[in-house]
Amino acid sequence: MLKYIGRRLLMLIPVLLGVTFIVFSIMYMTPGDPAQLILGESAPPEAVAELRADMGLDDPFIVQYGRFVKNAVQGDFGKSYTTKRDVFSEIFARFPNTLKLAGVGVALAIAIGIPVGIISATRQYSVLDNVSMIGALLGVSMPNFWLGLMLILFFSVNLGVLPSSGSGTFLHIILPAITLGTGSAAIITRMTRSSMLEVIRQDFIRTARAKGVAEKKVINKHALKNALIPVITVIGLQFGYLLGGAVLTETVFSWPGVGRLLVEAIRAKDTPTVLASVVFMATTFSFVNLLVDVLYAYVDPRIKSQYQ
Amino acid sequence: MSSVSNAAKPVDLDKPKAKNKKRSQWAEVWRRLKKNKMAMVGLAIIGAIVFCAIFADVIADYDSVVIKQNLKARMEGPSAEHILGTDEFGRDIFARMVHGARVSLQVGLIAVGLAIGIGGSLGAIAGYYGGRLDNIIMRCMDVFLAIPSILLAIAIVSALGPSLFNLMLAIGISSVPSYARIVRASVLSIRDQEFIEAARAIGANDFRIITKHIIPNALAPVIVQATLGVAGAILSTAGLSFIGMGIQPPAPEWGAMLSGGRQYLRYAAHITAFPGVAIMITILALNLLGDGLRDALDPRLKS
Numbered sequence: 086m087l088k089y090i091g092r093r094l095l096m097l098i099p100v101l102l103g104v105t106f107i108v109f110s111i112m113y114m115t116p117g118d119p120a121q122l123i124l125g126e127s128a129p130p131e132a133v134a135e136l137r138a139d140m141g142l143d144d145p146f147i148v149q150y151g152r153f154v155k156n157a158v159q160g161d162f163g164k165s166y167t168t169k170r171d172v173f174s175e176i177f178a179r180f181p182n183t184l185k186l187a188g189v190g191v192a193l194a195i196a197i198g199i200p201v202g203i204i205s206a207t208r209q210y211s212v213l214d215n216v217s218m219i220g221a222l223l224g225v226s227m228p229n230f231w232l233g234l235m236l237i238l239f240f241s242v243n244l245g246v247l248p249s250s251g252s253g254t255f256l257h258i259i260l261p262a263i264t265l266g267t268g269s270a271a272i273i274t275r276m277t278r279s280s281m282l283e284v285i286r287q288d289f290i291r292t293a294r295a296k297g298v299a300e301k302k303v304i305n306k307h308a309l310k311n312a313l314i315p316v317i318t319v320i321g322l323q324f325g326y327l328l329g330g331a332v333l334t335e336t337v338f339s340w341p342g343v344g345r346l347l348v349e350a351i352r353a354k355d356t357p358t359v360l361a362s363v364v365f366m367a368t369t370f371s372f373v374n375l376l377v378d379v380l381y382a383y384v385d386p387r388i389k390s391q392y393q
Numbered sequence: 394m395s396s397v398s399n400a401a402k403p404v405d406l407d408k409p410k411a412k413n414k415k416r417s418q419w420a421e422v423w424r425r426l427k428k429n430k431m432a433m434v435g436l437a438i439i440g441a442i443v444f445c446a447i448f449a450d451v452i453a454d455y456d457s458v459v460i461k462q463n464l465k466a467r468m469e470g471p472s473a474e475h476i477l478g479t480d481e482f483g484r485d486i487f488a489r490m491v492h493g494a495r496v497s498l499q500v501g502l503i504a505v506g507l508a509i510g511i512g513g514s515l516g517a518i519a520g521y522y523g524g525r526l527d528n529i530i531m532r533c534m535d536v537f538l539a540i541p542s543i544l545l546a547i548a549i550v551s552a553l554g555p556s557l558f559n560l561m562l563a564i565g566i567s568s569v570p571s572y573a574r575i576v577r578a579s580v581l582s583i584r585d586q587e588f589i590e591a592a593r594a595i596g597a598n599d600f601r602i603i604t605k606h607i608i609p610n611a612l613a614p615v616i617v618q619a620t621l622g623v624a625g626a627i628l629s630t631a632g633l634s635f636i637g638m639g640i641q642p643p644a645p646e647w648g649a650m651l652s653g654g655r656q657y658l659r660y661a662a663h664i665t666a667f668p669g670v671a672i673m674i675t676i677l678a679l680n681l682l683g684d685g686l687r688d689a690l691d692p693r694l695k696s
Binding site for chain 1: 532533535536537539540541542543544545547548549551552553554624628631632635636637638648651655658659662665666669672673674676677680681
């Protein structure tokens with residue numbers, strides 16, 4: 086098992102390098118002169134040229150990229166063009182907030198998605214099943230930022246029950262987490278349902294029932310464990326979707342996370358912050374996927390046996 | 394002796410039979426799709442939206458109704474004159490929504506078309522030739538997949554600047570990996586089958602094999618993914634426009650309309666509510682159609 090984890094960690098390195106290369110290349114194409122941006126419109130051309138040389142902006146692309154990677158590994162992502170502060174510490178300060186939001190969102194999605202999916206599968210075509218499937222369809226189709234605004238309208242403006250912005254107390258995270266988690270909950274519900282349906286039809290379930298095992302045990306012990314295996318992969322992928330969706334949700338709720346930092350940085354053409362934020366989120370996503378894959382290998386006996 | 398002249402002409406055995414077989418294959422799929430009522434509802438809704446998009450200029454003239462501001466009639470609720478009310482600049486919301494359909498569909502179709510073109514080609518090449526080429530291409534796709542697609546699109550748009558074209562490019566590029574995977578999987582599943590070997594034996598070159606045999610086989614899952622992909626592209630477009638990274642004002646776009654109405658949520662919620670409903674209905678319809686297509690094309694259900 087450790088060999089598997091080690092090998093996957095090793096494979097992560099070229100992927101992360103590739104990610105930095107792609108994002109760096111994209112941001113490299115941004116028009117405009119960063120030195121001019123920092124010094125302002127009225128700065129004398131000599132000062133701009135000097136700053137360009139200092140920042141190494143006249144070096145060839147590969148040199149600039151190499152420098153970026155070398156610094157990034159040491160935790161130095163440069164200074165923000167707008168706030169002049171160290172980019173890494175800015176992101177690091179906000180990152181726990183985004184993780185908190187994504188974490189609660191995923192937890193909510195799982196807490197709703199899996200039970201509803203199981204019940205839908207075991208009571209296929211019942212009223213509950215139909216209602217859940219319609220709900221799931223709506224959940225997938227709703228733009229999450231619109232859902233956030235409608236929730237604000239209903240709960241904050243009309244009912245005055247929940248806060249619409251900021252963070253800090255438990256109440257503050259409810260609406261953003263619901264907004265972020267709804268889409269994922271819908272997807273997890275559908276995935277769980279279809280996976281359960283497939284497993285229930287299989288022969289070993291029929292055998293268990295024929296042996297006289299109580300239905301509850303058949304579902305919970307035999308069917309569930311097998312049905313949840315593909316759902317785990319979906320959950321991992323959903324986390325990536327949540328990190329992206331956090332950008333919109335954080336904007337709607339003024340949540341102090343990396344997503345909102347990213348949006349503000351784009352507006353201000355603050356390239357180092359944009360670059361670092363995207364790389365940060367992609368790296369997090371990669372690690373989450375790694376965790377999910379390890380969990381998957383641990384849970385699925387077919388794969389587990391290969392490494393023992 | 395006579396075999397020399399016979400061998401010179403490759404007999405094209407698959408033309409007439411394939412046409413009959415193809416026609417009944419697609420007709421069969423259509424028949425199964427028609428039985429799915431929800432999918433038909435979805436198709437009808439999409440038809441209505443496409444109609445709006447094509448005839449947008451007939452329904453509401455662009456310059457005089459959609460972008461002209463009328464500050465005397467700001468933020469009015471739904472009325473006889475303005476079916477869905479007016480927005481923060483006094484413009485008719487219904488007219489803007491109709492034109493917004495055109496923008497959304499444009500971006501959706503072109504972005505997905507781009508993704509299928511690039512991704513499909515990469516996937517076909519990777520699956521067909523295998524080996525190191527396959528490895529390299531798929532590793533590249535894995536790197537792209539490590540970046541959440543919205544973030545990739547945001548990065549591209551932030552670098553190139555917000556515009557309709559850059560939006561299509563950004564969303565298209567971020568969708569490439571999924572089509573590459575799908576096509577590659579299809580290619581792998583039939584690459585080693587006997588009829589491919591037979592085609593090669595009678596002299597078909599690689600290009601012909603890929604286009605005549607392998608691509609039709611990959612069509613089914615690609616169509617399903619494309620339907621859902623257009624839905625995703627429309628959502629991404631709205632999201633990007635919402636944060637100001639998409640179509641620039643005064644052009645009407647559903648996400649941008651949502652963003653504009655945000656500060657007036659308390660007083661004039663309809664500015665935000667209606668475009669959101671439009672997005673939801675469109676995505677819903679596409680999802681229904683996509684699910685229906687998936688069921689209709691599923692070979693396991695063939696009786």
